[in-house]
Each structure stands twice: as structure tokens, then as C-alpha cells.
Amino acid sequence: MMEGTPKNRIMDEDGIRRAISRISHEIVEKSKGTENLVLVGVRTRGVPLAERIQERILEFENVRLPLGLLDITLYRDDLSMIDVQPVLHETRVPFSIEGKTLILIDDVLFTGRTVRAALNALIDLGRPHKIQLAVLIDRGHRELPIRADFVGKNVPTSSRETISVCLKETDENEEVLLWEKL
């Protein structure tokens, strides 16, 4: 799927599991519990990550947090520039986000444009008390003033490199790879 050569394996299955476990604990710790907490995963790979965080929190807090899915396609700022139009999927947030502490979850934080689109999409659904961002990988190169509140791993990259996150739910294997672009 990725053009180029894989240079480095940044995380394996255990690494991903530990990172998610730590983020889950940090979310609960920072919010001082699970009250008013809701999770929203950004399609595609933010969704399985959000489901795993939900599972982890259920295990150690015995609370199943509400979980929503967000498709940000209609909020992208580059729609008229990209040639391959992304397939539109459903946004499903089957609960009110009004007044909630909302944890937005995605796989990689890069330019920040996806997060900007996600924030706009969320605000069209209601007015949460607080939105916090959790990502598995932060690879830098921000183009907008956005930062993550919970990070699995910070990976300094050059602009010639890319990151691919593979998860069992969406891909064949489970790993995070660093690639050198062609």
C-alpha cells in the first residue's frame, strides 16, 4: 500500500498494546474518573483504537464509555485539490456530546488538518465541555496550532519519511512502520 521502503519498525504488537494501555490510564487519571467522559474515533484507524481504549477502561474501571465514530471527509479543506475522492462513511455519535469531556482519538498526528476537520465536525454535533486529543503516533510537522493531550509515541520524522499504522481490525498485521518515500 505504501510506496517506498520500510526503514524502521517503530512499534510491534506489544508496543501498541502497552501504549494504548498507558493512554487509557492517563485519560481516566487526567479526568479524575470516568464521569462525563465520552470517546470518539476518527475513521478509519481511530475507530479500532477508540474501541481498544474503551475495552481497557472497562477492564480497570468497570465502566463502558460511550463510543462514537466520526467521518471527517465532508469537512476536509483539500477536497477540491485531491483527485481521488474519498469514499464517504457514516458519522455515528449516538449520544449527546453537550457538556461532555470528549476524547478524540486518531492514529497519527501529522499536519493537524484532520484534527481541525474533526473539531469542526464535532462542534456541528453539539458543544462539549472539553475536547482532548489522543493519538498513537505524533510525527511532528504541524501546519496548524494543534497539539495532542495523550501520545503513544513521539516519532521525529523528516519530510521524506512517512508513518503507517497497521491494526488487526483494518489491516493484516499489527505494527507501526517508518518508511522512506520514493
Added chain:
Amino acid sequence: MQWMHKDLLDIDNLTAQEIEHILQTAVPMKEVLARPIKKLPTLRGKSIALMFYESSTRTRTSFETAAKILGADITNFSVAQSSVSKGESLLDTAKTLQAMNIDLVVIRHTSSGAPEFLAEWLTAGVINGGDGQHAHPTQALLDYFTIKDHLGGFKGKKILIIGDVLHSRVARSNALGLKKLGAEVTFIGPPTLLSPEMKYLGVKISYDLDKELPGADAVMALRLQLERQQSGLVPSIREYNRLYGLTRERIEKTGKPTIVMHPGPMNRGVEIASDLADSVQSVIEEQVTNGVAVRMALIYLMIGGGTANVVD
């Protein structure tokens, strides 16, 4: 899947896969319609002209609503107040729109082929909002969406289209796509309003409604176009109603939880009984809601992305 068409003039230029792609894209659009804040930034800065040379309430307002929710700007081009009433030709009107850099034109016209003529001249996309007795592709698409929503799919489903088939662009467009999607379509109506030549569409032709009802999954009543009945094609409205009017008693003959559809506007008590139109089996109001979702999907696919892959 990549959208490849500049225009939507009729269903026959679409493959079954492309139709399914539109229907799939309409699902998230319908979710947006149910939100308290029905507004997206997707088509900010795009402009859409609505040119309705023939009267219409639901199609025009449906397109207008769809475009507004997607964030596009609308220019309503109403014939009575435009240069058309001063004798401007369709070509000159088209050139004017071209000069204003409109991104998409929706046209309804009494003459079959008017949208195609416009599409040849404009670099902007053209959607046929109904032309003469030729085609009404967006009505057909919203009907497919409604059928899929209720019946789960199309393969082997028995769909009856009843009434004034002769004058109906809805019937023609519907049949074209339903056949592609794998449904079995039967046209039913009096011989004066249903030519045997219609068989070229691959549909079954019948003059006896009661005989065809058993097993039907969806029945669609067409509007008896009263304004076109001056030439005596129907002996009397009352006789038409007795033979082809849908009623609650009649619909029970299907032996199934059949859905009842109508493209509107309805002549209550002519092609459909008033109590049936308001019954739980009726999906007529849903058709209107789905119409907005499907038109949003279509407009998004046509002008929401890049244009590098457009082939026609």
C-alpha cells in the same frame, strides 16, 4: 470508487456499481439531515444554478435544500422573471451561466433533451431535474434508495409501477436502473397509457393490476397527469380509479408487507386512496426525505472533489 461523469442526464449512463455508490454516499448524508445543525462546509464557495422551466415544488426545493446543507450557493433562475420571458434562447441562457462561472446547473424543461443540449455547451456539470417525457434520474435514485432501505436490496424483488406510464419520465428512469440492479419490474396501466413498445426497457407489461399484485414487494403509483388527459386516453377518472387505483383492500392481495410509493404530487382518490397514502405501508414522506439525501450525495460526487478523472 471514483466518480467519472460531468453530468447526470439519465440513468442509462450509469452502471449498477455507480448507482450503488450514489446510494451508499447518501447514507451518511441522511444522517446529516437528522442533526440539529444541518449545515456542512463541504461545498463552500461553489455555486449551483436551478433552472426550472416547468413548475415543480418538491424537486426544486429538494435540490435547493440539498445544496444549501452542503454549503453551496444557489441561484434560482425562475422563468417568469428571467430573460426567457423576453425570448432568450436556451443557448444564450447557457452562455450567460457559463460566463458567471457556475459550477453546476440543475435543469427541468418541458422539452425532452434540453438538459443534454445544455450539457454539451457548458463546462459546468448538468443534472437533469426532469425533461419532458424523457427522464427524471434523481427521482429514480431516491426511489432506489427508499426501496433498498426497506427491502434490503434489489435482486429478485418484484416492483410494480402503475398508471400513466405513457407520460411518465419517472417510470422510464426507474425501470432502467431497477433492471440494472436486478429487480423485476412490471408496468401496469390501461392500454391507452401503456404502449407495448415499452418492453424494450426489459420490463413486463400488464393491463390487469389485480392479477399482478400477489407477491409484489413494492408498488409505485404514478400521478395520472390530469393536464394531459384532454385527448380522451382515459374514459373517465372514476373508471381509471376502479381499475388502477390503489386502496388498502387491494394492497392486501400482495400477501406481503408491501411498501407503497408515489413520486408526488398525488391525486388522492384517483391513483391512490387517501387512507392508503397515510397508512404505515406508505413510504411517500420518506421518499421526500431520501430525495434530499440522494441529491446531496449526487451533488457532492459531481462537484465535491477534483475533476481530473471526469471522462464525460
